[in-house]
Every structure is written in C-alpha cells, then in structure tokens.
Amino acid sequence: MNQFILADCTTESGALSQLHDGAVVKAGGVDLLDLMKSGIATPTKLVNIRNISGMRGIHETAQGLNIGALTTLAEIEEDPAVKAHYAILSDACGHAATPQIRNMATVGGNLLQQNRCWYFRSDDFACLKKGKDMCFAFDGLNQYHAIFDNTTCPSVAPSSAAVALLGLNASVELTSAKGKRTVAIKDFYVHPDVNPMTRTVIAPDELLTAVVIPKPASGTRSAYQKYGEKRSYDWATADAGVVLEMDGNICRKAAIVMGAASPVVMRSPKAEAMLAGKPITEETARAAGKAAMEGAQPLSMNGYKVQLFPVAIYRTILLAAGQMGRDPSAVG
Amino acid sequence: MSDRKSPSEDAAEQSSSPQNSNNVATGISRRGFLKGAGITAAGTALLEGVQVFSREAVAATHSDVKELGPGAVPVTLLVNGKEHTIQIEPRTTLADALRVHMGLIGTKVICDRGSCSGCTVLLDKTPVNSCMTLAMDARGHHVTTIEGLPQNGELHPLQTAFVKHDAMQCGFCTPGMVMSCAALLEKNPKPTEDDVRHATAGNLCRCGTYPRIFAATLEAAGTSTRNA
Structure with a gap:
C-alpha cells in the first residue's frame, strides 16, 4: 500500500473542502484498502469521513427512511424498523460479506465499491476498466461474470444492498459545496458501454451523504437471498431481491432485482410482468424466474447462472410471500 | 507476510477474494486465468484518472x-486497557500496529484482505478485521486483542473451553475464532449453535475444527453439556 496523507474530517463541510486534486474519500475503508493493497488504487490523499457523526444513523420519517451514509451494514441489518418494514434490506445487509466486515463497512461505501472481476482486481491485467483497451474475461476465466449487458465489460455488480435499494425505489443523496441533489439508485450506476471506468454518476467533488427510501405501499412484502459457493459467506454467483405489493394473495405490483447477473444492478420487467395482477403460487413464481432469463447471453463458463438465477428468483418470491422458508442452501 | 507471493501468483493460485478461493473445486488453473492475456500478461496498471497530489501544496x-x-506521526492507542504511544504512518493497519509496533503478536494476519478473519480484534465490543482497519481509526476506541482476554492471570472461560475441547489443530485461526466467539458471548450470553455458526461465519479454519469450536463456545456459555 502506497503512502498517503490522511485528512481527518469531523464535519461534512470539512470533508467537502478536501475533495479536489484526486483525493479519495474513505469511510469504512474496506473496498478502498483492498484496492490499495492490490495496487489498483494509489491515492496520495484519503479524506477520512469515518468520524463525521451527523452522517450515521437510521431515521424514520413520514416519507420513509433516511439512512446516513456512514451507517454500517450491521446497524442496518439489526435495526427494528428495517427488519419490520424493509425485510429485503435487512436480508441483503445481513448476508453481505462476513460479520466482521458488516461491522466496518458503511452503506455508502457498499454502494460505491468497485465491481467484481478478478482481472480488474489484479494489477497484472491492464484491462478496460483500468482505461486500457482489452477485456481478459472473454477468453479467460469468466465463471463469475455477467450474463446480461456483458458485451463490453462483464464484471458484476458487487452490492447486495444495491439490489434491495433498487427494489425499494430508493435514492442516494449527493452533497457538494454547491448543494445537494438526489439520484435514484436506478440512475446512479453507469453502464460499462457508456464508460467502463466510471462506476457511478457521483462527481469528484460530491459526497454520498444519505440513502433515502420511500415508505412501501401497504401490503408490501419483500425478501433477498444470495447463492454462492460457500454457505458461510461468499460473493453472490446469483442473488435475487423481491418486493411484492400484495392485495390478499393477488400481487398488484412486483419488483424483481438481480445483482450478480450484470455490471449494473438490474430489474427484470419480464419477470415482474409474470406476477402483476396474479396470485403468488409456485407456478407464477417459477414463470417469473424463467422469464427473468430471457435475453441472457452467458459467456463460455457461466451458463450455470442461467439455471441458478431462476431458482433464486422463484424461491425468493415464495419467501417474500411467506409461502416458503429461507433456503438452507443459500449463503448465510 | 514476508512470504507472500507476487500479485500474479496470488491472483491465479490463491486469491484471497472469497469467491476465488475454491480454485481446485472450480477447475481454475493458472493457464486458464492467463489465457487471453497472451505473452504480455504482466504489466503494471495504475488506475488512470487518479491524479498525483502534490504533497508540498497540501494545506488543511x-x-x-x-x-x-504521509510520514510517521505519534499516535496513542488504548489496547487491552493500556495506552501505547507509537510512531506510525497513516497507511499502517491496526494489525501491523499491534504486531510490529506493540509486539502483540497474538493477533494473526493470514489473508490480509478481510477474507479469513484471522486478525479479528474488538473495537470497543465489536469484532472487526484489524488487517482492513487503519490504526488511525482505532484512536478513541478500546481495542481488545487475544492478549486482553485473560483476567488476573486466569484464562477467559472461552479459552479454557477451547483447550478442553482441543478446538484447534495448527492454531493459526484460533485467536480470531476466540475473539469472534468472545464478542458473541458478550452480546448474547446464551447462544444456540446457529448463533455461534453465524458469529464465526467469516472465520476460516483450514484444519476444519469448526465442530469443536462450536462445542467449546456452547460449553463456555453453559448452553451445552456436550463433552469433548
């Protein structure tokens, strides 16, 4: 890890005053230290926002939830209001990484972490995501890579929390010296086709200060499940977030979200259409899982994901609807 | 960490990323990984767009x-109830501060990436990876390491139970395991086996001593009568 200056900040305005000349924000520091230890990121100044107390905590408002960006994944997982009304978010934060990392990692940093691709995350490979002209995953090992939107850079979206927040129609609050703006999660991530090096629309002089979640409609039920190679903890090979707006057993509206399917966390309108206006049954849940794979383009080694995602989606729909318990074969 | 492999070998053979760790089971080979990279696989790639910051121009x-x-500065950390003042650079991790600068080598560094939890210490009462925590971020917190568990020369009941149940083979993961389980018992004095499994989900033991670790922790909590 290279040497750097650590600018300790106690206020938001103090931190904003430091965001120039390539200074990089550090909160929990988990993904940043990982990238720095690997030589992928070499910032000479870290803006330490970890101790800004006003940016941490979960607040219930009339409109929904406001979560400070420095709130840890463990704090979100254990929050009674999140557990009661935003089960998908509690599930997602509670199954991210390891217990130790959930104690350190902040939700802001979780949303801003870099994609998963072992070529990108090795400093031996000068790839597209590092501004070079070649992707090594197409001809190399690609079993963990994307099955959708994968023609430019097939790295996968890393964040479980983003799966939940997309399903909940959440937004992030971005703050700069000029003021605040709110960006919906669906518009927050930049597709690699647009620019493989840019992960989000956040500007260098902006700080992600909060996550804002609208109050779910009455009758909403939700769940998230993640599948990987280990049961104790793992990155997702397939994961599913499901939000169902129910009227009795009829689903008025559904959000079906996949994380490890594509470079940018995605909803599946085709899967959602299989549930809208219908009862939740094994049959409709299976049909939704199948519909979600329409248009999938697996690479040479990740065809299994086209079989795994429908199962993840089917079981998570039934979990959200209260018709099936948590899958013992899922991670965590 | 002096025997760490070069990054390329690390990535191909034993990447510390959790997903990449099952190379045998998934048929990952060095050759396959490098395929497509041609003969110019190695090449330093720095993230472009990160501008070099002039240190001379820095003024807060x-x-x-x-x-x-960026040079070393004096820092005081409260570890196991005792204040230690050390000279460290901001890039020094808590794990290195403990092991190298304070001589508290009970905390082990194994993967150095937050993937194995061998380096687990408590920050206040919360288990964290000391390898992924900057020592500077431990200022103002109570740090507890494995050396801080015994009281008045007596092992912590959990340590006694680990010994009784022979809950280790090589012992390298043990300090991290004990710290994870100690934090669990502090928060939940009567855990179930599922609670113990959940609390140690991030702690990897390559010798496979998990059942004994669970048994030892349940016995220390008084929630199990199972014997070793």
Whole structure:
C-alpha cells in the first residue's frame, strides 16, 4: 500500500473542502484498502469521513427512511424498523460479506465499491476498466461474470444492498459545496458501454451523504437471498431481491432485482410482468424466474447462472410471500 | 507476510477474494486465468484518472480538518486497557500496529484482505478485521486483542473451553475464532449453535475444527453439556 496523507474530517463541510486534486474519500475503508493493497488504487490523499457523526444513523420519517451514509451494514441489518418494514434490506445487509466486515463497512461505501472481476482486481491485467483497451474475461476465466449487458465489460455488480435499494425505489443523496441533489439508485450506476471506468454518476467533488427510501405501499412484502459457493459467506454467483405489493394473495405490483447477473444492478420487467395482477403460487413464481432469463447471453463458463438465477428468483418470491422458508442452501 | 507471493501468483493460485478461493473445486488453473492475456500478461496498471497530489501544496485550511502523514506521526492507542504511544504512518493497519509496533503478536494476519478473519480484534465490543482497519481509526476506541482476554492471570472461560475441547489443530485461526466467539458471548450470553455458526461465519479454519469450536463456545456459555 502506497503512502498517503490522511485528512481527518469531523464535519461534512470539512470533508467537502478536501475533495479536489484526486483525493479519495474513505469511510469504512474496506473496498478502498483492498484496492490499495492490490495496487489498483494509489491515492496520495484519503479524506477520512469515518468520524463525521451527523452522517450515521437510521431515521424514520413520514416519507420513509433516511439512512446516513456512514451507517454500517450491521446497524442496518439489526435495526427494528428495517427488519419490520424493509425485510429485503435487512436480508441483503445481513448476508453481505462476513460479520466482521458488516461491522466496518458503511452503506455508502457498499454502494460505491468497485465491481467484481478478478482481472480488474489484479494489477497484472491492464484491462478496460483500468482505461486500457482489452477485456481478459472473454477468453479467460469468466465463471463469475455477467450474463446480461456483458458485451463490453462483464464484471458484476458487487452490492447486495444495491439490489434491495433498487427494489425499494430508493435514492442516494449527493452533497457538494454547491448543494445537494438526489439520484435514484436506478440512475446512479453507469453502464460499462457508456464508460467502463466510471462506476457511478457521483462527481469528484460530491459526497454520498444519505440513502433515502420511500415508505412501501401497504401490503408490501419483500425478501433477498444470495447463492454462492460457500454457505458461510461468499460473493453472490446469483442473488435475487423481491418486493411484492400484495392485495390478499393477488400481487398488484412486483419488483424483481438481480445483482450478480450484470455490471449494473438490474430489474427484470419480464419477470415482474409474470406476477402483476396474479396470485403468488409456485407456478407464477417459477414463470417469473424463467422469464427473468430471457435475453441472457452467458459467456463460455457461466451458463450455470442461467439455471441458478431462476431458482433464486422463484424461491425468493415464495419467501417474500411467506409461502416458503429461507433456503438452507443459500449463503448465510 | 514476508512470504507472500507476487500479485500474479496470488491472483491465479490463491486469491484471497472469497469467491476465488475454491480454485481446485472450480477447475481454475493458472493457464486458464492467463489465457487471453497472451505473452504480455504482466504489466503494471495504475488506475488512470487518479491524479498525483502534490504533497508540498497540501494545506488543511478548513478548521474541521486535520492532516496526518504521509510520514510517521505519534499516535496513542488504548489496547487491552493500556495506552501505547507509537510512531506510525497513516497507511499502517491496526494489525501491523499491534504486531510490529506493540509486539502483540497474538493477533494473526493470514489473508490480509478481510477474507479469513484471522486478525479479528474488538473495537470497543465489536469484532472487526484489524488487517482492513487503519490504526488511525482505532484512536478513541478500546481495542481488545487475544492478549486482553485473560483476567488476573486466569484464562477467559472461552479459552479454557477451547483447550478442553482441543478446538484447534495448527492454531493459526484460533485467536480470531476466540475473539469472534468472545464478542458473541458478550452480546448474547446464551447462544444456540446457529448463533455461534453465524458469529464465526467469516472465520476460516483450514484444519476444519469448526465442530469443536462450536462445542467449546456452547460449553463456555453453559448452553451445552456436550463433552469433548
């Protein structure tokens, strides 16, 4: 890890005053230290926002939830209001990484972490995501890579929390010296086709200060499940977030979200259409899982994901609807 | 960490990323990984767009900002109830501060990436990876390491139970395991086996001593009568 200056900040305005000349924000520091230890990121100044107390905590408002960006994944997982009304978010934060990392990692940093691709995350490979002209995953090992939107850079979206927040129609609050703006999660991530090096629309002089979640409609039920190679903890090979707006057993509206399917966390309108206006049954849940794979383009080694995602989606729909318990074969 | 492999070998053979760790089971080979890279696989790639920051030009003009480093600065950390003042650079991890600068080598560094939890210590009462925590971020917190568990020369009941149940083979993961389980018992004095499994989900033991670790922890909690 290279040497750097650590600018300790106690206020938001103090931190904003430091965001120039390539200074990089550090909160929990988990993904940043990982990238720095690997030589992928070499910032000479870290803006330490970890101790800004006003940016941490979960607040219930009339409109929904406001979560400070420095709130840890463990704090979100254990929050009674999140557990009661935003089960998908509690599930997602509670199954991210390891217990130790959930104690350190902040939700802001979780949303801003870099994609998963072992070529990108090795400093031996000068790839597209590092501004070079070649992707090594197409001809190399690609079993963990994307099955959708994968023609430019097939790295996968890393964040479980983003799966939940997309399903909940959440937004992030971005703050700069000029003021605040709110960006919906669906518009927050930049597709690699647009620019493989840019992960989000956040500007260098902006700080992600909060996550804002609208109050779910009455009758909403939700769940998230993640599948990987280990049961104790793992990155997702397939994961599913499901939000169902129910009227009795009829689903008025559904959000079906996949994380490890594509470079940018995605909803599946085709899967959602299989549930809208219908009862939740094994049959409709299976049909939704199948519909979600329409248009999938697996690479040479990740065809299994086209079989795994429908199962993840089917079981998570039934979990959200209260018709099936948590899958013992899922991670965590 | 002096015997760490070069990054390329690390990535191909034993990447510390959790997903990449099952190379045998998934048929990952060095050759396959490098395929497509041609003969120019190696090449330093720095993230473009990160501008070099002129150190001379640095001046923290904002009153709510205090700059440290890049060179070593004096820092006082409260570890196991005792204050230690050490000279460290901002890039020093808590694990290195403990092991190298304070001589508290009970905390082990194994993967150095937050993937194995061998380096687990408590920050206040919360288990964290000391390898992924900057020592500077431990200022103002109570750090507890494995050396801090015994009281008045007596092992912590959990340590006694680990010995009784022979809950280790090589012992390298043990300090991290004990710290994870100690934090669990502090928060939940009567855990179930599922609670113990959940609390140690991030702690990897390559010798496979998990059942004994669970048994030892349940016995220390008084929630199991199982014997070794």
